[in-house]
Amino acid sequence: MKYKFVVCFCLSVILSGCFGKKEVSEKTGWKYNDAKYGGVERVKPNKERVAPGLIFINGGAFIMGQVADNVGDEWDNSARRVTLDSYYIDETEVTNQQYRDYISWLSSVYTSFPNVVKNALPDTLVWRRPLAYNEPYVQTYFRYPAYNDYPVVGVTWLQANDYCLWRTDRVNEAELIKRGILKLNMEEQKDENNFNSDAFLAGQYEPDGLNDKKLPKNIVSREPRSIKFEDGILFPKYRLPTEAEFEYAARAEIGVTVDERKIERRIYGWSGSNIRDPSKKRRGQMMANHQRGRGDLAGVAGGRQNDGAAVPAVVRSFPPNDFGLYDMIGNVNEWVADIYRPLSFSDVEEFNPFRGNVFMDLARDAEGNVMPKDSLGRMRYDTVKYANRYNYRVGDNRNYKDGDIGSSIYYNNDGEKPDSVSNSNRVYFQGTGEQQNNMATLINDKSRVYKGGGFLDREYWLRPATRRFLDQDKAQWDIGFRCAMSSLGGENKIAGKKTKKK
Numbered sequence: 001m002k003y004k005f006v007v008c009f010c011l012s013v014i015l016s017g018c019f020g021k022k023e024v025s026e027k028t029g030w031k032y033n034d035a036k037y038g039g040v041e042r043v044k045p046n047k048e049r050v051a052p053g054l055i056f057i058n059g060g061a062f063i064m065g066q067v068a069d070n071v072g073d074e075w076d077n078s079a080r081r082v083t084l085d086s087y088y089i090d091e092t093e094v095t096n097q098q099y100r101d102y103i104s105w106l107s108s109v110y111t112s113f114p115n116v117v118k119n120a121l122p123d124t125l126v127w128r129r130p131l132a133y134n135e136p137y138v139q140t141y142f143r144y145p146a147y148n149d150y151p152v153v154g155v156t157w158l159q160a161n162d163y164c165l166w167r168t169d170r171v172n173e174a175e176l177i178k179r180g181i182l183k184l185n186m187e188e189q190k191d192e193n194n195f196n197s198d199a200f201l202a203g204q205y206e207p208d209g210l211n212d213k214k215l216p217k218n219i220v221s222r223e224p225r226s227i228k229f230e231d232g233i234l235f236p237k238y239r240l241p242t243e244a245e246f247e248y249a250a251r252a253e254i255g256v257t258v259d260e261r262k263i264e265r266r267i268y269g270w271s272g273s274n275i276r277d278p279s280k281k282r283r284g285q286m287m288a289n290h291q292r293g294r295g296d297l298a299g300v301a302g303g304r305q306n307d308g309a310a311v312p313a314v315v316r317s318f319p320p321n322d323f324g325l326y327d328m329i330g331n332v333n334e335w336v337a338d339i340y341r342p343l344s345f346s347d348v349e350e351f352n353p354f355r356g357n358v359f360m361d362l363a364r365d366a367e368g369n370v371m372p373k374d375s376l377g378r379m380r381y382d383t384v385k386y387a388n389r390y391n392y393r394v395g396d397n398r399n400y401k402d403g404d405i406g407s408s409i410y411y412n413n414d415g416e417k418p419d420s421v422s423n424s425n426r427v428y429f430q431g432t433g434e435q436q437n438n439m440a441t442l443i444n445d446k447s448r449v450y451k452g453g454g455f456l457d458r459e460y461w462l463r464p465a466t467r468r469f470l471d472q473d474k475a476q477w478d479i480g481f482r483c484a485m486s487s488l489g490g491e492n493k494i495a496g497k498k499t500k501k502k
Contacts, residue, residue, distance in 0.1 A: 039219030043232055048489050051171055051235045054088035055324050056487065057249050064244055064353070066465050067267050076342035077465060082244060082353050089241055089249050090482035092315040092326045093151035093334065094163065096142050102163050105170070112191050113376065120162065122154035126477040137311070137477075149314045151332045151480040157240075157448040157472035160335050160481040164238040167483060172197045172234045179233065183209035192377040197237075201229055202362070204373045241484035242354045243338040243449050243467065250329060250452060250464035255322030267463055269321045269329040275459055277319070288330025289313045289455045290462055297455060312455055312480075329462050332480040333454040339398045340447040340469030356448075359384045359395040398445045446471045454478035 023032045023042055032042035050056065065079035103120060110116040127137040141147050142154070155163075173195040176182040182195075188208055189195065199205040203226055215224040216231055227233055241249070256264040256271060267273055270287055277285045286307040291297050299306025307330075309317065316326045339356040363371040363380035371380045384395030447469045453462035456478045460466060470476065 033219055035220045035222075041219060041230075043230065045489065046232065048487065049235070050088065051238070051485055053090050053483075054485055055091050057087050057089055057245070057323055058254065059084040059086040059248075059487075062248055062251070062253060062262075063265060064247055064465070067265055067463065077467060080348060081350075082348065083351050084244055084248055085352055086487040087241075087245055088485040088487060089245065089325065090484070091324065093332060093480045093482050094160075095149050095315055096152050097148040099152040099155070099163065100143070102166055105166070108186065109189050109194050110191060110376065116376065120159060122152060122159070123156075123475045124154055126154040126475055141311075151312050151315060151327070153312065153332055153477050153480050154475045155335075155479070155481060156475045157335045157470075159475075160240060163481075164240060164483050168235065168237045169195055169197050171238070172200075175233065175235065176227075180211055180214045181227070181233075182207060183211070185209060192373065192375050194377045196373070196377050196379070197234060198379040199373045199377060201227070201234070202370060202373075202379060204370075204379070205377065236486050236488065238483040238485055240335055240337040240481060242352070243336045243451065244353045245484060246328075246334065246336045246451050247464045249323055249325055250321070252321035252323045252325070252328075269464065275462065282319070286318075288318055288327070288453070288462055290330045290453055290457050290459065291455065293458075307455075309455060312478075328452060329464065330453050330457075331455060332452070332478055333450045333457070333461075333468075333476075334452045335479060335481040336449050336451055338449045339445060340443060340449045340467070341399075341402045342443070355398065355400075357397040357400075359387075359392065359397070443469070444471075446473065448472045450479050 024030065025032065025040075030037045030040065032040055034040075061081060061083045063079050064082050066077045067079075099122065103117060106117045106120055122142055124138050124142055127134040127141065141150070142152065173182065177184050185208065193205075195207065196205060212224040216227065217223065218225045250269050251266045252269055253262055253264075253266055256262055256266065264271055268275065268287070272278070275287050275290075277283060277287055286292075289307045289309045289312065292299070292306050296306060298308055298310040307313070307318075309331075312332050315331075318327065318330065320326050321328060337356055338354060341355060360381040360383055363382045365371060373379050387393060387395070448471070449467050449469055451464065451467055453466070461468075470479070
């Protein structure tokens, strides 16, 4: 009896310490979450949750750029040390089934806007070749159940971005349903009246069946209030990985790092210079789906001396890298977020390098009020036109320091160039009229990078450092994508940790 009393007393002391006292600001001494002190809120930072399908990538410094010989003798990929913050990335490419989920949702919700579904569909005609019989793939690859777990292809960069945003909304909606804040009601969601994370946070989506009892309460009035992003309930946005993030995750040099020393700078996503598996179980088999030589996309019948896949293979067909990621090398190329420039590494930020920033703000009317959402239920955004800041001056920075007038010392304030300056300082943008006639490059502000190599590529393109580009509104039969998400908070996480499969 005596021991029971002691245990109960200790537990009461511990619990009173955890819940009996309100947190106090160490700078002012005022209490948080107390109406008497003005109701200043402090949400306790919980362990960061992992959104569905993602694997944690522990960031750090690495040498980005060319590792082996540059066979094209191109000066657009010189080695440079940069540092990445930690982030998350999909374990596999987005598959046909996962992309069809997106199409199905659009078809169910946007009944008054059939073009929304039409514009989101992959271009299945990318399979056609004038001198090849690929017609069955046109009809079957995206829709037939046998290809459910194959990576989706024929998707443009723009379509991939739209999928990322849609996925953000569905994951956040599911989180609110799980917490009992929202009720699942697909019949209610039609056209503009659908759950959108930005619209929900802006108070422009008010669904029926919102459970006030589960909403956070105002500290002073004790009345339910709207959810804010600061509450830590909603996830950040899914997005395409940057080029640096993709290259870092594809190399997975965490597997060759010992006590902060990298004992090898990997050419591929595994150790050594061979593309065949040295392990006893898979010895001699290919580490990635690619083209070994002209006319050899799969190897000979009766064995797997090559990769055994003439087209994209089922995701997870090849071993994962040291981060636990599949098909970062081979199978299909993948879109990344960056704008392509040949000299993108000559002027690069040391932390989280990325070219393609277009800073956006919520669109506002003349009185400064946020504009209503559009007919599809999405918030309206405007590009920042001008900002008198030390760190940036304009919103659109896609061609920053690439020869554009605003970044060049060779132009005067009127945009005129002295006769003594050569035309080598090329401006990369889509011009019109006389400007368009003077352009001598296929690179423009729509050119997006894709990386990783695919089933049609030789070994050279399997190197994470290699890079190519395609216009953002174009699609190919060997380009797919995967999503990424920024990590919030500290670095004390385990690399390679993923969500539990439900």
